[in-house]
Amino acid sequence: MQKKTLVLPVSQGKPDKKAMRQAAKIIRKGGLVAFPTETVYGLGANALSSSAAKKIYKAKGRPSDNPLIVHIARKEDVHILAKDVPANAKKLIDKFWPGPLTIIFKKTSKVPNSVSGGLNSVAIRMPSHKIALALIKEAGVPIAAPSANLSGKPSPTSAQHVIEDLFGKADAILYGGKARIGLESTVIDMRAKTPILLRPGSITREQISKVLKIKVIRNSGKIKVAISPGMKYKHYAPKAPLTLVEGVHARQKIQQLARAYSQKGLRVGVLATSAPAHYNSVHKVIYLGSTQPKIARNLFAALRKCDKEGIEIILAEVVKEQGIGLAIMNRLKKASANTVHTR
Numbered sequence: 001m002q003k004k005t006l007v008l009p010v011s012q013g014k015p016d017k018k019a020m021r022q023a024a025k026i027i028r029k030g031g032l033v034a035f036p037t038e039t040v041y042g043l044g045a046n047a048l049s050s051s052a053a054k055k056i057y058k059a060k061g062r063p064s065d066n067p068l069i070v071h072i073a074r075k076e077d078v079h080i081l082a083k084d085v086p087a088n089a090k091k092l093i094d095k096f097w098p099g100p101l102t103i104i105f106k107k108t109s110k111v112p113n114s115v116s117g118g119l120n121s122v123a124i125r126m127p128s129h130k131i132a133l134a135l136i137k138e139a140g141v142p143i144a145a146p147s148a149n150l151s152g153k154p155s156p157t158s159a160q161h162v163i164e165d166l167f168g169k170a171d172a173i174l175y176g177g178k179a180r181i182g183l184e185s186t187v188i189d190m191r192a193k194t195p196i197l198l199r200p201g202s203i204t205r206e207q208i209s210k211v212l213k214i215k216v217i218r219n220s221g222k223i224k225v226a227i228s229p230g231m232k233y234k235h236y237a238p239k240a241p242l243t244l245v246e247g248v249h250a251r252q253k254i255q256q257l258a259r260a261y262s263q264k265g266l267r268v269g270v271l272a273t274s275a276p277a278h279y280n281s282v283h284k285v286i287y288l289g290s291t292q293p294k295i296a297r298n299l300f301a302a303l304r305k306c307d308k309e310g311i312e313i314i315l316a317e318v319v320k321e322q323g324i325g326l327a328i329m330n331r332l333k334k335a336s337a338n339t340v341h342t343r
């Protein structure tokens with residue numbers, strides 16, 4: 001059933017009081033509000049209400065065992081939701097909150113099962129975006145929010161993307177600017193002695209290790225029990241199959257593949273990362289940017305653009321798996337059907 005969706009413009013710098021009050025009221029009454037954060041847009045509901053949180057899964061078409069991140073506006077509110085805040089987690093909070101770092105804790109009984117996907121843990125983050133913070137404060141409750149896309153689609157980095165996916169499904173959409181970071185937050189499990197990186201993001205493994213002075217291990221998916229349920233789902237996938245092409249001869253290989261596909265009558269799109277590129281027989285070349293932060297910011301919009309342009313085959317250049325590059329490659333790999341290596 002289609003809902004009436006309010007689209008409320010909010011300026012990046014100064015939250016419009018009236019719009020924020022309206023949106024906060026919707027949250028308090030158990031409704032859904034999409035809002036900008038520094039990473040991607042989120043689809044929010046009152047995190048302390050089971051029935052409100054359930055609406056998120058329905059609107060997104062999200063599997064009910066994939067838990068939500070709870071967003072808070074004051075560091076001390078972590079204690080409402082987390083049973084135990086280990087000393088190392090405290091260090092990360094002091095260093096990286098507000099910001100794009102989500103920490104997994106043991107949950108308190110205040111966190112409904114629908115928010116934690118039936119787990120006994122909870123994912124918490126304090127965003128650094130003014131609108132997100134103002135909304136949480138005004139609502140007076142923590143806000144559970146996954147990315148504001150339909151399940152399986154790339155996360156939304158602009159309000160327009162949210163409208164494409166959730167108009168008629170959310171009660172309100174706060175129409176802010178483009179997301180500054182463009183990739184979802186880093187997710188780290190701090191329940192055991194050794195921190196486990198569950199999802200790489202713009203706060204890097206290296207940065208976390210440096211603060212804690214200990215090794216951070218990566219859940220490479222080899223661990224049998226998927227401790228982050230989100231990892232088992234295919235994400236960020238554009239409609240067209242995406243092939244990652246790596247190695248020293250990547251550009252020649254892309255050119256060769258592009259020619260072959262276009263001779264078959266397919267519309268080919270290329271994502272270029274290392275430098276602006278020119279390819280023949282390609283319908284669209286999208287240059288993602290000259291630095292890793294720029295590539296991160298533009299990636300999801302580029303995947304959506306390929307869908308819009310009716311691209312049937314995407315060929316993508318890779319980036320170094322270092323720093324934010326680890327997160328960029330993680331999202332590219334999740335979006336890709338296969339990888340071609342050239343030597």
Ligand code: TXA
Pocket residue numbers: 037039040041042043066067068069100102104116119121122123125145146147148183184185186187198199227228229230231
């Ligand atoms: O940047 C972000 O994190 C954005 C903005 C809106 O804050 N949110 C976001 O949420 O990306 P979502 O739901 O798309 O991704 C949350 C990820 C999923 O992979 C989920 O499985 C994992 O966090 N997660 C949530 N709670 C968890 C828990 N208790 N244990 C392990 N993983 C958890």
Ligand code: MG
Pocket residue numbers: 146147155
């Ligand atoms: Mg998501």
